[in-house]
Amino acid sequence: MIPLFGQGPSIQTRAVLAILFSVVLMFVDHKLDGFKQVRSMLNSLVSPLQYAANVPQNTLDWMTTSLAFRQQLIADNARLTEQHLILSEKLQRMHFVERENVRLRGLLKSPAREVSAKMVAEVMAVESNRSSQQVVINRGTLNGVYAGQPVLDDKGIVGQVVSVATTTSRVLLISDITHAIPVRIARNSVRSIASGTGFFHQLELNHVPHSADIKQNDILVSSGLGGRFPEGYPVAKVEHVVSNTSLPFAKVVAKPIANLDRIRYLLLLWPDNVEQKPIYEAVDSLVEKAEALL
Template sequence: MDPLFKGTGLRRKLSIYLVLSLFLIVADYQIEAMQKVRSWLSVAVTPVQWVVDLPEQSWTWVHDRLQEREGLLGENRQLRAQLMLAEREVQKLASLTAENVRLRELLNSSQKLDEQVRATQLIGVNPDPFIHQIVINDGSQNDIRVGQAVLDQTGVMGQVTATSPFTSRVLLVTDANHAIPVQVNRTGLRSVAYGRGDYNQLELVDITQTEDIKVGDLLVSSGLGMRFPEGYPVAKVTLVERDPGREFTRVLAKPTARLSLSRQLLVVSTAHQQQQELVEEQ
């Protein structure tokens, strides 16, 4: 118990405290010396106020830094997204440029021919490794007919074997069931190039030992059979193997068409095929 108020009641204590409080309040405003005391006390208490306010200031600083960091991270993510979009546009532009080059090459190749041509695009590949067949995005509704030749900008791809209203199937020259009449561009020697089920090989099986053919010779379509346009590149000879014990020379050739890469193609109708279509329409 406080000695000052020893033996006094609770009410008396409260009264004394109130009187002292009122006295200090009045003295603080009326007595000039008290203002100096208050100023000294404020100076003395200032470090305590700083210490008390330090946690809040620290938290505010950390909070502001975190918000700035989150803002910077968000801005960084946004910039990265914009960069990816820009890179995608650049890639798309490069793809469109390459596609335009391929289309110009196709146009140039079609100008070499007197036949009717139609630009088309590859949309599917037969997954069976033993069947070399592709699907194009034009069909009977676009006047695509069975037997028409299909070319890319570098050579003969194959021929149409089946059509539906909106798509067609094309058997590639390398399929084991495909054959195309060819001739050696250098000498005019005629033969037939058979598919071997290998995208990189065709075989000529009826070349005698005395025929003039050598590695590097260009094989072009001969036009015989009236399905493939005459004079279009088919393959280049890669192997000429003459064996005195055999009647025929073994000749292998690599297709000039980019069978596994080309997407923009041409469907060609020879003059004979166009005449047949006119007869059928009549």
């Protein structure tokens, strides 16, 4: 049988020709740089494939960096929140001491009680209605919290602990109708009692004589009487004074300085005269809660 096509060169001949052709191409490319444009075009064609091959690694690197950065931000946010509350408490005390030094020139008869320890707590639940204004925080007997403990935010007094469980506590706000706190005017030390009205933005001073030297915008600070709240912390700002001689007492309405309707993080205080001390937890607890929220 005769094949349609004649047989070509042998395999050995083809191999020799291919080797010779390759040597010629390498010589032309090396000495004459004849394939520069061709090589550039081929590199351009291959570049998308190289980028595509690097996509998984680049994506993994980006995810790792983003996760580490996010965790660092959460930790920094929790730490800075705690530092902000503690520094705010110190600033409140500093303002009180400064006013006292200017007014009395070191002749204070009863120095303010010091605060020996502090702890940051987070609000877990809010109970808000006219008859009851309370919040639940994530600190309890395991942390050394006790009933009657004073509670602040970054601006002033918020309330006091009324009941304590193992890991949570209930805080009664100063705006609750059952709450009252001894206060005094920072300007002239006139003393009174500030009672809650059931509204976040309103307190009333009880049994204020018409002759009392109380003016609009006066700052009310805790007087320290009763031993429940340390002396000198901001409580409220007088909004208006109504002196009607047909009534036995003047009506004085004040606005709480603390943001009672927007509290999230609170500061628990342990005065020096309290034997029970806090059991501190690491800031990781705040980090874990922040991660759960994000």
